[in-house]
Amino acid sequence: MAKHIILLMSLVTLSFGLLAFAFEPSPLQDFCVADSTSSARVNGQPCKNPALVQASDFSFSGLHLPGNTSNPNGSKVTPVSVAQLPGLNTLGISMVRIDYAPWGINPPHTHPRATEILTVLEGSLQVGFVTSNPDNSLITKTLQKGDVFVFPVGLVHFQRNVGTGNAVAIAALSSQNPGVITIANAVFGSKPGISSDILAKAFQVDKSVVYQLQAKF
Numbered sequence: 001m002a003k004h005i006i007l008l009m010s011l012v013t014l015s016f017g018l019l020a021f022a023f024e025p026s027p028l029q030d031f032c033v034a035d036s037t038s039s040a041r042v043n044g045q046p047c048k049n050p051a052l053v054q055a056s057d058f059s060f061s062g063l064h065l066p067g068n069t070s071n072p073n074g075s076k077v078t079p080v081s082v083a084q085l086p087g088l089n090t091l092g093i094s095m096v097r098i099d100y101a102p103w104g105i106n107p108p109h110t111h112p113r114a115t116e117i118l119t120v121l122e123g124s125l126q127v128g129f130v131t132s133n134p135d136n137s138l139i140t141k142t143l144q145k146g147d148v149f150v151f152p153v154g155l156v157h158f159q160r161n162v163g164t165g166n167a168v169a170i171a172a173l174s175s176q177n178p179g180v181i182t183i184a185n186a187v188f189g190s191k192p193g194i195s196s197d198i199l200a201k202a203f204q205v206d207k208s209v210v211y212q213l214q215a216k217f
C-alpha cells in the first residue's frame with residue numbers, strides 16, 4: 001500500500017515538473033541580467049556578472065511615446081522584451097505598447113511562447129482570438145478604456161481600432177521573448193515561398209489568388 005502511495009506521489013510530482021517545464025523555468029537566483037556581449041549559446045541569454053549589474057539593466061524608458069502608425073496595418077507595436085530590457089532574462093515576463101490609427105489593425109498573429117493580457121488606455125478596440133481545431137470558435141469583444149482582455153498562449157488573435165480617434169493599449173506577456181508569428185506573413189510571405197500547389201489546395205482557391213497574395217510581401 002505504502003509503495004503504491006509513493007509511486008502515485010512520484011507520478012504526481014513528475015507531472016507537475018513536466019507542466020512547469022512547458023513554460024519558462026523558475027529562476028534559480030535573484031536575477032540573470034542578459035549579457036548581450038557573450039558568445040555563449042544557451043536557452044535564453046547568459047548572465048552578466050552580478051557584480052557589474054546596475055539599475056539601468058532593469059529599466060527601459062520611452063513607453064509614453066506614441067509609435068508611428070503610418071504603415072499599411074495602421075498600428076505599431078513597441079516591445080519591451082529581453083532585447084530592450086536585459087533584466088527580463090529568465091523572468092518569464094515582458095510588455096508592449098500598441099498604438100492604433102483610426103481603423104488600424106494589429107493583424108492576426110500568435111505568440112508561440114506567451115499568454116497576453118491587454119488593457120486599453122485610450123480609445124476603443126475590437127479584439128478576438130480563435131480556438132484551435134476542430135471548433136475554430138471566434139471569441140471576440142469590443143473593449144473600452146480600462147477594459148482588460150486575455151489572449152491564451154499560442155492562439156491566433158488580433159485587435160482593431162473601432163473608435164473615432166487613435167487608440168493605445170498596453171499588454172503584458174508571459175515570456176521574456178514571446179515571439180510573433182504573423183499569419184499572413186508566415187503563410188504568404190515566407191522566403192522562399194511555400195509552393196503555390198500547397199497553398200492553392202490548403203485555401204481551396206485558384207493558384208492566381210495565391211500568386212496575388214504572395215506578391216504583397
Ligand SMILES: *[C@@H]1O[C@H](CO)[C@@H](O)[C@H](O)[C@H]1NC(C)=O
Pocket residue numbers: 068069070071
Ligand atoms: C512615420 O513613418 C512614415 C513611413 O515610414 C514616415 O514617412 C514618417 O516620417 C514617420 N513619421 C514620424 C513622425 O517619424
Ligand SMILES: *[C@@H]1O[C@H](CO)[C@@H](O)[C@H](O)[C@H]1NC(C)=O
Pocket residue numbers: 071072073077107182185
Ligand atoms: C503588419 O504588422 C505585422 C506585425 O507587426 C507585420 O509583421 C507586417 O509586416 C505588417 N504588415 C504590413 C502590410 O505592414
